[in-house]
Amino acid sequence: MINQWVIFAVYVLTFLIGLPANLLAICTFIKKLGDKPSPNDILLFHLTTSDLVFLLFLPFKMYEAFMGMKWHLPQTLCSIASFFFFTTIYTSSLLLMAIAVDRYLGLAFPFKYRMLRKPIYATVGCVFIWLVSAAHCSIVFIIVHMPDQNTNGSVCYEEFTEEQKRILLPVRLEFFVVIYTLPLLVCVFCYINCINILYSRPHIVKVKKQRAIGMALCTLTIFLLCFLPYNLSHLVGYSSNKSPPWRYYTLLPSTLNTCLDPFVFYFSSSTFRESKTVSLLKTWCFKRHKRNYTKTETELNVVAI
Template identity: 50%
Template sequence: MTPCSSLEVKTMDVSIFCKLVLAVYIFTFLIGLPSNLLAFYTFLVKVRQTPTPIDVLLLNLTISDIFLLIFLPFKMVEATSDSKWTLPAFLCPLTSFFFYSSIYTSSLFLMAVSIERYLGVAFPIKYKLRRRPVYAVAASVIFWVVSCAHCSIVYIVQYHVRTPNETVQLNETPHCYENFTQEQLQILLPVRLELFLVLFCLPFTVTVFCYVNFVRILVALPNIPARKKQRAVGLAVATLFTFVVCFAPYNLSHVVGFVQNQSPTWRVYALLPSTLNTAFDPAIFYFSSTAVQRTFANCLASLRCKLRATVTWCSLPCLTRCGEGERKVEVPSRDETEGTTCGLP
């Protein structure tokens, strides 16, 4: 199912809708890629130095987002071509596979983060004694296998559930992963329903339970600083927002499609918020890790200083020309300006 399709979007101009899709993709790519790469570097350094279960889980969540962002430019090309797949045919199932796998892998790792947080406050002593990074590594492997195994349906439907004539015409189709036959839908729709139950409902239910109790216990403790309590609330809100806004609409379309025995036309709209997940996940990283907070703060401070130094350096020649009698004033170099403005050596 492509996010914009001339066969499904019948009530509005395809080119206009694809421009909207392209705008969402560009926004997601520009916001999600740098923030996720920054978080990836932070977690990678922490895991190599002093690994903890939460860092292992967040590192895998970042990798999942980066996979989607890497293949997002292919979807941009599709959107600029009014949903026609003009790239090599083998990239169609490959892009769809990583696109959908990232969505469900993210939901599993968000669930794991909520479990880790809940156990840490509900059973602090017992959990601390049994807390091992290797458990998080094992859970990560299981999550990747489960998610990728389910999303391999992309290849099964695209290549194996076809008649010989359909397989020959596969490379000639102008669209990617759509126009399913009734035989394909008989396999695809039950798998989508299983995706809804196993990879959305189960993680969402566990996440709600863990974060409601996590916040309740943490707020009730008298010796916890207010800032830490605010971080806990922020983490819970950001995670639940991701599930409800980003994942729920697309997964609900699986249920509707199973009942109607066809793909609902509004699936194309529901898929867009799922893409935005990669831009919202850095907020979860921020509330989950003090290391990410420091990294983001240092990065923003550095950018602010460089921007201020650049503006000052560029404005000095103008100020010298506007001086009385246009007297020549020695303009400091850019390096000197940066050192003066930001206190850099």
């Protein structure tokens, strides 16, 4: 049994947290793009854009959950919403891989890579990533609008005929291998080497090393916590020749990546860390922590007296 209210609650929570955080990030990166942006800024801008597109189409999934996992809107709208919903998930994974590669090359080959590290190349790479994700997820339109499509119009991209599954399930397996597992392995390789390089150079400050570890942990958390369950459903679906009934729930962690990506922005971008809003939040948290610490210390002194 699918608990629609659990799904609805997670979607609403993701929307309320992810939207303001990513609006803050995109405003910060838009300002930076007008003032000599680095390739890292361009990659992060596109990652933020991907998150915002995802969040803009998330209300359709909220509506679906609120209506008991039924779809009462036109099937064409189902196709469009599903296309952008899934495209942005895989765009995020590929952009996280590109950010990891950029950081690794910058550390491993600092002089050679600096000569090739130009914003135009990052822009071309981002456009290529969007095209790859969109081309893969266009399977949504192919499946939903096949001549022998499933006549059950009360659900959105969930129940399929045998002919549809003959096409869809192998494509989902390819998703699991090519645009999930491969980016994950690339990220693991890049960040392990980044941390090794940083700790092999004693002149590098401790804060920079800690940020590299934070960046690696955030990225791997997103891949393993957010993206892995949904992509595992592709593998299970291919082996069992049907979509697993728990697939609805695997989409829930995938939505949470929009809430975790701002941590990636924080660890990887000085532009985001030094933005006024982030600085105010850090100041407020520090003052609150200091006030609580002082209060606790005072209470202990009173007890001691």
